[in-house]
Amino acid sequence: MTEVFRDRLLGVVLMAVAIAWLAASRFTIPEGYSGSFFGPRAFPNALGFLLLLLSVILVAQTFSKKTVDDDEEEELECKPTFQQELWATLVTFGFLISYFVALPIFGFVLTTTLLIGIFLFFVLRKRSIPLIICMPLGFSIGLWLLMGKLLGVHLPTGMFSWSF
């Protein structure tokens, strides 16, 4: 995929977003009650048009581009491959989504301990027993003590309402 193609694709996606945004603003935002010409729709509409204009400029710029900038490619010699980046993206968002789902059910301490342990063992392939035990326990209990007990910040207790 060349840089010009990437920029054109980005421009087209942004144009579609801008058009969808304008349509949503037009049909879902009610008129205001202040009586001013600049009601609740004014800013969303202006931003939609601005994004549309900028994405058109972005696409137009690709037609005047003759050379491809290789600067960024030179910056990282051992740049991760697409598969490696995809793996990293999947494990990151997989962890975050699992945490998001488990947190209200199991509570903070249990979710954090289990998920960090699983991530260390299965994803990062760590086999050091002290690390697999100490990091999840230390991190979850440490944060629970710091946030919940010392700083007075509420953390989710889970559906079963454990004491932590």
Added chain:
Amino acid sequence: MDILLSTLAISFAPEVVGALLFGSIFGLVFGAIPGLTYTMALALILPLTFTLDHTAAIAMLLSTFIGGASGGTVAAILVGVPGTPSSAATVVDGHRLAKAGKASLTVAMATVVSTIGGLFSLIVMVFSVDFLASVALHFGPAEIFALLIFGMSTICGLAERSIVRGLIGGVIGLMVMIVGQDPIDGVSRLTFGQVPLLQGVELLVAMIALFAIPQVVEAFSQHHSGGETVVDPNTVKVELPRPRYVWGFRWNIFRSSLLGTVIGAIPGTSGTIAAFLAYSQEKKLNKDKVAFGHGNMGGVVAPETSNNAVTGGSMIPVLGLGIPSDPATALILGGLLIHGIQPGPLLFVENPQVIYSIYMLFAASYVIVMIFMLFGVRLFVKALHVPHHLLALAIMVLCIVGSYSVRNSMFDVGTMIVIGFLGYLLQKARIPLTPILLGLVLGPAMEREFRTAMIMSSDDPSIFYTSPTALLFFAFAAIVVFKHTLSGLRSRNNQKKEA
């Protein structure tokens, strides 16, 4: 003189010193953890002050405020995630310096200049509280809108390689903040009937997502590809800045302190705006433009000095007029009122001792926070010894906890994941993230001030060009845009000639 001496004795009584120490540590911890803010720290500590004597209560509130304002730096520099919104501008150069093995020097330098900025603003506060408070009162919605436009114009400087991409980032940031309840009419906008969306996107949640998630993905992909840079513990030196080194940044410190103090005195503005303006101003004036944004100490000095100078500036309308500038100073004002202290012009006449003790405690808080931070540097840099992929795992947990604790809402955690994914995609598409952040920070205030100004003038736009202050800020914004466009065109022409 007698009043001064008696104030000194009261201000440094053991109970007051204890309150200063406790407040400083409490604020520092809140500032350093992404997701927790000093406003939250002040809200939590306020009930603890009820049983204290009024001087100790003031000491605890001020030291929490100052500790929180300074603590955000640690996470911004070492982990690359801003602890507080006002330390977001520090991430750009600060984290790169840390990666280059200058973590302790950067944290220590940020601490020293933060103290200088804070003390500078205190001096300005002492000598000009009446004058600046009256000037700040002349800032209506039109003037604040013009100031915010000037703030937005700095996108041109933050846009890295392409102004168009920078502007796209800024517009996306502004769009994100549109979702939720309208600030003037209260109608729902783009919520599609979803009740949780009514509360809109929390700025801190968006910031955590934008800065942390792309970095976590990068750390895991580097680990998976075997290209992870392992920091040798022996190369991470504990280095503190020498006076001569700090002196080398004197003009940067002076400009940023002045800017922060003035911005802080204007109600409705914040340390984040001051930090970005100072960063942009320094980027323009710095001779080493190439390194700026890639690990330049000037890019840490400017935002850190400026966002701490805001603390003194923001106390000017509180003490001089009894008007809070932001939620944090509103909590301090509330604390003062609870203890029977009514800020305003009369306080200076009727109870000068309270004013003097505020000045002394303000200075003492900065010195205590600086001592804690400089001693803590040895401990902080240990974070760099942890392999990046393990640090990334810890950051993910902190992102979840931080997003949740802002409003105790799982919706915010979901929002953080979605914005994190969006931020990652945008970074891959080479849309710079800093302009997005600027849009997020300035967007709500810009819309609110513009529409308030238009309602006040019955939709007459002359409100913007009949005010000399507003015109001045518009002119500054125009100059910034023109200058960056011109330099962009020049560098393009030079590239063509070289080709």
